[in-house]
Amino acid sequence: MIHTMLVIDQISEGYVILITGLIIVFSALLILSLFFKFGLPVLLYIYKIITKGPDKKIKDIPVKADEKFTGEIAAAISVAVHLYLHEQHDNENAVLTIKQARKLYSPWSSKIYGIQNRL
């Protein structure tokens, strides 16, 4: 008798948890979705007003120039970069081989037409 009472009690408590649990889960995610639907844009708008004021146009933003940075420094840097990238000679192949040069006849290397040769 007590046992059956306990079972019925458990199941009714189960229904309570079922209903409340579902409602809480739904409401939690509903609140979250409502916040991101409506709350967040407002929040971001307020943030924008506080920090920057209304948006500036690009031409209104003053260009700050660095007085010390002259064209000479820029040239020096760019030369350095150029040298570094294009004029490196450090990576040459260390393996030396003797290649046989093609023996093409040329009058410049001819024994016949040497300076010393007199015809």
Place this chain on the structure above:
Amino acid sequence: MKKLLLIFGVLSLLIFMRPVFGLNSASANTATISSIVQTEEVEEESFVHEAFDGIKQFYNYTGFANATGGNLLMILIGIIFIYLGIKFDYEPLLLIPIGTGVILGNIPFVAGNQTGIYEAGSVLNYLYFGVVKGIYPPLIFLGIGAMTDFSSLIANPKLMLLGAAAQIGVFATFLGALYLGFNLPEAGAIGIIGGADGPTAIFLSSKLANGVNILPDGTTVKNLIGPIAIAAYSYMALVPVIQPPIMKLLTTKKERLIRMKPPRAVTQKEKMIFPIVALLLTTFISPSALPLLGMLFFGNLLKESGRTERLADTARTKLIDIVTILLGVTVGASTQADIFITKDSMMIFALGAISFVIATMGGLLFAKFMNLFLKGDDKLNPLIGAAGVSAVPDSARVVHAEGLKEDPHNYLLMHAMAPNVAGVIGSAIAAGIILSFLG
């Protein structure tokens, strides 16, 4: 192969000879002390006798002597898990550690040598501590947070409701477990299988059904961590099998063809605000889920803040990998046959399958219900409701694949990720609620 045989042969010879040698010297000593007359023949006979005894004792310590049918069955299941993971690519990162763990936990042994996972002081027992005390799940959630991109959810917040709708599976299973005769805390822990979220299931069962807590009527709750975790993870791996038929059943072809408009671009600021606001809102509503939700959103903040890329990177790669390895192996090993193969486990498996079905149906039907109120290109493709069961990112992938089957140019993955991650949040909240009611 030859080498292997040779090594094995030598080893086995050594093992079998050891008792012979050990007893040989002892009996020789006694022989010299007692009498010189003793013949070699007697001595030799005692060698053989003692050697046989030694081998017998050795045999009694081996797995062959202690194996039970249950052990062998579980080892077979472990091998099937590994096979499924390798062959069909069903969540191999989970199934292979768990499958190996199942084998580890079911190697038969003689109790009392600090070997088994349930014996205090054994190495596996120490590793299992992280499961029993619910340490691993929040760490996994940290990694999940650092991996997850919530932008599709932020772009379309109403999809969050689909994540909530799928949680009906949790509560329906809870009720079903009550009717099957489980008591309240156990039923709560079983119900969370419907959340389709392994870490959450382990977290909740380690709090409610850990074999330690004492009920008001004086009995202790059963230890159901093993069955619940295995059920949750195996059904998560089987999502590509369970979900598609239900999707086909509950949606019409016309609905499956609905194309959703692409989500809007989300600013970095919104992404940064999301974890903080969501953390505050959800944990204020359901503080018991704090370890899970706190770590989830903390991980996400690490990712989105843009300043802690190193931490986020560790959380989503190394850290989560380490914890997954430990969690998988220990959860697998906790299925020691004498504790695991019970009527309760079978009922939990049945309930788990039903809860996945109900959760999927809940998501699908709620998506259809939401469609009643939405117009034009705001309409949802009801398939994405099925992704409301968490199982990140598998169920989203299944939704995507089903969508492609109907229309090869309908890419639903981005849309499905939103209810998918909402499902993670939803099931963590549900776990918190159950914990606060029953804990």
